[in-house]
Amino acid sequence: MKIHEYQAKELFRKHGLPVAPSKPVTAVGEAVSAADELGYPVVVKAQIHAGGRGKGGGIALVHDADGVKEAAERILGSALVTPQTGPEGRVVRTLLIEKASDIADELYLAVTVDRARRSIVVIASRAGGVNIEETAAKDPDAILKEWADPAIGLRPFQAHRLARKLGLPAEAIRPATKLILQLYKLFCVEDCSLAEINPLAITSQGELVAVDAKLNFDDNALFRHKGTAELRDLDEEDPLEVEATAVNLNYIKLDGNVGCLVNGAGLAMATMDLIDHVGARPANFLDVGGGATAEMIEKGFRILVDDPDVEAVFINIFGGILRCDVLAEGVVAAAKAVDVKLPVIVRLEGTNVEEGRKILNESGLAFGTAKDLREAAQMVGEAVKGAVQ
Ligand code: GDP
Ligand code: MN
Numbered sequence: 279m280k281i282h283e284y285q286a287k288e289l290f291r292k293h294g295l296p297v298a299p300s301k302p303v304t305a306v307g308e309a310v311s312a313a314d315e316l317g318y319p320v321v322v323k324a325q326i327h328a329g330g331r332g333k334g335g336g337i338a339l340v341h342d343a344d345g346v347k348e349a350a351e352r353i354l355g356s357a358l359v360t361p362q363t364g365p366e367g368r369v370v371r372t373l374l375i376e377k378a379s380d381i382a383d384e385l386y387l388a389v390t391v392d393r394a395r396r397s398i399v400v401i402a403s404r405a406g407g408v409n410i411e412e413t414a415a416k417d418p419d420a421i422l423k424e425w426a427d428p429a430i431g432l433r434p435f436q437a438h439r440l441a442r443k444l445g446l447p448a449e450a451i452r453p454a455t456k457l458i459l460q461l462y463k464l465f466c467v468e469d470c471s472l473a474e475i476n477p478l479a480i481t482s483q484g485e486l487v488a489v490d491a492k493l494n495f496d497d498n499a500l501f502r503h504k505g506t507a508e509l510r511d512l513d514e515e516d517p518l519e520v521e522a523t524a525v526n527l528n529y530i531k532l533d534g535n536v537g538c539l540v541n542g543a544g545l546a547m548a549t550m551d552l553i554d555h556v557g558a559r560p561a562n563f564l565d566v567g568g569g570a571t572a573e574m575i576e577k578g579f580r581i582l583v584d585d586p587d588v589e590a591v592f593i594n595i596f597g598g599i600l601r602c603d604v605l606a607e608g609v610v611a612a613a614k615a616v617d618v619k620l621p622v623i624v625r626l627e628g629t630n631v632e633e634g635r636k637i638l639n640e641s642g643l644a645f646g647t648a649k650d651l652r653e654a655a656q657m658v659g660e661a662v663k664g665a666v667q
Pocket of ligand 1: 321323328329330331332333337339377378379380381384407408476477489490491
């Protein structure tokens with residue numbers, strides 16, 4: 279789960295990380311009074327779940343009330359396009375008004391999971407700011423890393439070593455060491471998957487300030503953080519994904535044309551490979567789980583059919599805990615309710631498979647029932663043949 283910069287900065291404050299005074303607002307008038315209160319200059323910052331806002335015109339440094347008004351009017355309600363949003367952009371509903379920091383230098387600092395090393399890694403660079411991706415690509419040596427031992431955690435000497443290698447002025451090394459340890463602690467305590475500060479500014483007074491703040495959370499740990507879960511902004515998420523999570527379906531939208539409904543993540547992955555193998559592309563990942571009810575199947579099916587990119591639906595179920603007859607009832611109910619016009623290919627195997635097939639065959643609906651995976655794959659390929667290439 280992602281949250282907005284202003285929400286991340288609240289968590290930063292809670293964990294003692296240095297951030298400038300700021301206030302989130304949702305209207306132009308509010309923006310001006312917040313700026314008057316904070317004192318000029320201020321930075322007007324678009325709040326969307328995507329980075330690169332500076333490059334897209336979503337960050338404005340202004341020196342008076344007129345400047346705030348102009349920036350707020352321009353940004354609020356507009357669809358902000360950044361290198362990370364795609365061409366349609368994201369509608370800005372909230373602005374963060376922040377007291378401007380007097381930036382002398384911009385560093386990069388992040389904590390994330392290094393999957394290959396199976397440990398948490400702290401990443402830092404003295405070349406922070408809006409072009410960090412370029413730095414990482416062109417000059418990987420400029421990216422410094424320290425890995426935390428999973429049993430011991432990040433040790434103070436490691437944070438100190440990073441701070442020294444950043445080439446900071448002598449008086450900033452101790453505060454930087456402390457800040458790195460605080461960010462690491464926040465990452466662990468809040469169950470993050472990413473905690474990033476870019477830029478971490480050094481002001482002309484030599485102080486460190488987190489000018490930007492990005493936190494992503496491990497969804498599987500959200501049950502431990504009720505407060506965090508409430509920070510979710512549904513406006514920023516894919517509407518079909520929101521609908522799916524509401525009924526406990528594991529759904530991820532992809533860019534292909536075959537909608538697939540599968541039980542079990544492993545089978546779902548294999549199914550996506552299979553679709554690819556016959557020259558089509560999956561429109562989504564959808565794992566209905568082992569204990570899916572007819573109602574969940576119906577919901578999942580509707581989500582697939584509601585996706586305008588879907589040109590054929592492939593249902594691939596191995597009936598274990600989820601019985602094939604329950605699945606078939608759900609699919610029939612959904613297909614009748616939504617009046618599907620798309621080809622639907624079903625491959626069933628496992629518990630009560632005969633009953634399941636019977637329900638499908640006697641439903642009066644035109645399902646393509648495949649006797650095995652090979653046949654199912656062929657049918658899927660046929661169904662979208664005209665659409666591919
Ligand atoms: P992003 O483009 O979405 O990553 O947004 P950031 O919050 O990182 O802001 C982009 C850039 O705007 C920063 O790298 C800074 O150069 C500039 N900026 C942001 N806040 C301030 C500030 O308080 N003072 C100054 N001088 N520049 C700022
Ligand atoms: Mn940034």
